[in-house]
Amino acid sequence: MDNTVQTSFLDIQEYCQEDENAYYEDTESNNSNGKIFVDKSTRTIYELYRRYTKKEIDMSPYYQRKPMWVKPRQSKLIESILLDVPIQVIYLAELDPANNDSYYYEVVDGQQRLTAFFEFLDNKFKLEKLTVLKSLNGKCFSDLEARYQRAIEDYLLTVYIIKKESEKEAKFDIFERINIGSTNLNAQEIRNCVYARGQSAEGLKLLSKLAQNEDFANLVNKKMLEKRMKDEELILRFLSYYLKGINDYTGSMTRFLNDTLDNYHIYKQNLKTIKEDFSKSMKYINEFFGKNAFIINPKSTQINFALFDVLSTYFAKHDETFIKNNENIIKTIHSELLNNADYRISLTANSSTKSNTYTRFNMWENYINQKLLMEL
Numbered sequence: 001m002d003n004t005v006q007t008s009f010l011d012i013q014e015y016c017q018e019d020e021n022a023y024y025e026d027t028e029s030n031n032s033n034g035k036i037f038v039d040k041s042t043r044t045i046y047e048l049y050r051r052y053t054k055k056e057i058d059m060s061p062y063y064q065r066k067p068m069w070v071k072p073r074q075s076k077l078i079e080s081i082l083l084d085v086p087i088q089v090i091y092l093a094e095l096d097p098a099n100n101d102s103y104y105y106e107v108v109d110g111q112q113r114l115t116a117f118f119e120f121l122d123n124k125f126k127l128e129k130l131t132v133l134k135s136l137n138g139k140c141f142s143d144l145e146a147r148y149q150r151a152i153e154d155y156l157l158t159v160y161i162i163k164k165e166s167e168k169e170a171k172f173d174i175f176e177r178i179n180i181g182s183t184n185l186n187a188q189e190i191r192n193c194v195y196a197r198g199q200s201a202e203g204l205k206l207l208s209k210l211a212q213n214e215d216f217a218n219l220v221n222k223k224m225l226e227k228r229m230k231d232e233e234l235i236l237r238f239l240s241y242y243l244k245g246i247n248d249y250t251g252s253m254t255r256f257l258n259d260t261l262d263n264y265h266i267y268k269q270n271l272k273t274i275k276e277d278f279s280k281s282m283k284y285i286n287e288f289f290g291k292n293a294f295i296i297n298p299k300s301t302q303i304n305f306a307l308f309d310v311l312s313t314y315f316a317k318h319d320e321t322f323i324k325n326n327e328n329i330i331k332t333i334h335s336e337l338l339n340n341a342d343y344r345i346s347l348t349a350n351s352s353t354k355s356n357t358y359t360r361f362n363m364w365e366n367y368i369n370q371k372l373l374m375e376l
Contacts, residue, residue, distance in 0.1 A: 203264035215282035
């Protein structure tokens with residue numbers, strides 16, 4: 001996507017230990033077998049503008065959250081067009097009328113560039129701080145000579161259109177490839193592109209709603225995490241383990257999480273229970289461990305996603321009576337395991353691998369069960 005005012009990506013990455021984007025998953029299951037249909041074409045700026053004015057292009061889909069370019073940068077882009085400088089390709093996704101979409105396309109990559117073009121054609125800003133075509137400073141589109149107006153309107157953009165027939169997993173792969181080598185969209189932001197419409201969109205709305213839970217907000221630095229949608233990624237991880245268990249985990253966190261949204265239409269039948277169990281889990285984790293619940297190093301503020309997975313799922317799956325009656329045991333095991341080398345490795349060293357995932361979940365269950373037997 002277009003880089004604008006930069007969120008401190010590094011700071012957020014450092015705050016999230018072993019999250020979904022920490023490393024590339026080298027597993028066979030991560031390869032997409034879905035079908036990809038992409039059309040490459042050239043469109044004039046005016047042709048896209050015409051579709052925009054007819055409300056055929058969604059410029060602000062759910063996942064587009066970045067602020068607009070400042071006017072000098074927009075002006076610089078217009079100057080580049082007039083100088084016939086090549087512009088980066090535009091990515092659009094074709095929408096399916098079956099999902100009740102009134103738009104024909106949504107912008108995947110190029111929102112800021114298209115916005116600059118369309119706003120200038122609408123006379124919404126005047127050119128400023130141009131360094132080559134200085135005589136055009138202070139002019140809006142209607143002020144330009146006809147030759148300049150034609151040059152802008154007739155400029156050919158390379159446009160890739162992701163066809164609606166492409167499968168979601170394949171679309172996810174496309175979004176990842178677009179963003180390789182940049183700090184644009186992370187996995188959860190890509191997920192919000194792919195699943196923003198249709199039945200799975202309800203799942204995204206649930207993530208956003210659960211992220212407002214007060215106990216959850218106290219347990220994680222929500223203001224930091226929400227800048228890159230890491231708060232919603234955490235909750236999707238919870239839902240995935242809570243709804244499917246570790247036996248469904250094959251070693252690809254991306255596929256594991258995507259599958260949860262793919263099948264949300266099934267899971268939503270138990271929506272009331274899901275909300276109640278998540279709320280219960282956050283309540284008692286907050287009560288037992290406080291804001292450091294998911295932090296391994298007491299000298300750090302770094303949230304460990306893998307530890308969140310274990311604790312949130314365990315508390316959600318047990319009733320309040322059990323949790324209250326075994327508070328001391330749960331606290332003791334939590335402390336003991338954080339000092340256990342094997343457990344800590346499973347939380348911190350490539351935590352998304354299948355073996356480490358099974359290790360930490362099984363160690364937690366086994367230690368708790370052994371302690372409960374000893375108390376009988």
